[in-house]
Amino acid sequence: MLINCKGTLVDLSKPKVMGILNVTPDSFFDGGKHKDEAKMLAHAEKMLYERADFIDVGAYSSKPNAEFVSEKEELQRIVPVVDLLQKHFPEALISVDTFRSAVAKSCVESGAAIVNDISAGMLDDKMLETVGKLKAPYIMMHMRGTPQTMVKLTQYDDIVKEMLSYFAERINTARNFGINDIIIDPGFGFAKTLEQNYEVLNKMELFQMTGLPLLAGMSRKSMIYKLLGNTPQEALNGTTVLNTIALNKGANILRVHDVKEAKETIDIFSKMKYA
Structure with a gap:
């Protein structure tokens, strides 16, 4: 799976x-x-020292009800960071977390390797065409609406079935635009209630039927700290538990705030899997 x-x-x-x-x-x-x-630079160096395989740079918060950021401001925030990382860590593989095609294009031209789109091309009708021309790997996530509206869009008859249908359409469209390397992200916390997040995680192995790599992004999210009654700052242990479950369900990439702990989780998981 390359x-x-x-x-x-x-x-x-x-x-x-x-x-x-x-x-x-x-x-x-x-x-x-x-x-x-x-x-x-210090944070990037720390993550690379702790064996991060990718660094995902984001300049637009996608938390529920996040403030709107203009395209101009997003570009002003993120492109200099990509340039900075490329200058100091030229071997690092940088992912850019954006749903805007112009931002994706500018960042890849500055040296980014991957486009990570929370909207799977639904918030910018030029995104898939742009990524196809850039020949960059593309992470497509499941979400409804926007970060500002998604908390109200959690009504599903069968959430996993509807997500699989969503991905089937998005994958087909992406292929038609020449995108070769696609990674699937179930979008934990995006247009999903706490209960729905755990249902999706419990059935995450079903997304392997797409034949594509899976990314799990649950690091310190509310599905952990709201369940446990603590805070994002206290949610590292819960993150490790969910990352372990995700690996057992077929996750190929863990997107995390805490690289050292995630790498150790993978090391132990791999030892058990191949022992």
Whole structure:
């Protein structure tokens, strides 16, 4: 199970870790933490030292009811960060977390390797065409509406069946635009209640029928801390538990805030799987 990242073939048959670098002031866990170049570089260096396989850079918070950010502001936030990381860590594989085609294009042209789109092309009708031309791997996530409206769009008759239908249509459309490397993200926390998140996780192995790699992004999310009655800052243990379950359900990439712990989880999981 290979993806082509700027000419480097990455084998996802052994799970990989995608470390999160938010450059937003309002992300739910680390908003405002990486305000200047020194802090961004230090955090990226720490994640790479802890064996992150990818660094996912985001400049638009997608938490529920997140504030709207203009395309111009998103570009001003994210492109310099991609340039900075490429300058200091030229071997790093950078993913850009955006649903805008212009942002994706500018970041890939600056050296990013992967486009990570929470909307699977539904919020920008040029996104799939753009990614197809860029020949970059594409992470497509399941979501309804926008970050501002998704909390009201949680009515499903059969959530997993409807998600599989959604992905079938999105994958077919992406293929028609020439996108070769596609990764599926169930979108935990996006247009889903707490109970629905756990139903999707419980049935996550069904998404393997797409034949595509799976990404699990549950790091410190409300499906953990609301269930346990604590906070995002106290949700690392719960994150590790859910990441372990996701690996057992077929996850190929764990998107996390805490790289060291995720890599250790994969190391132990792999030892048990292949012992």
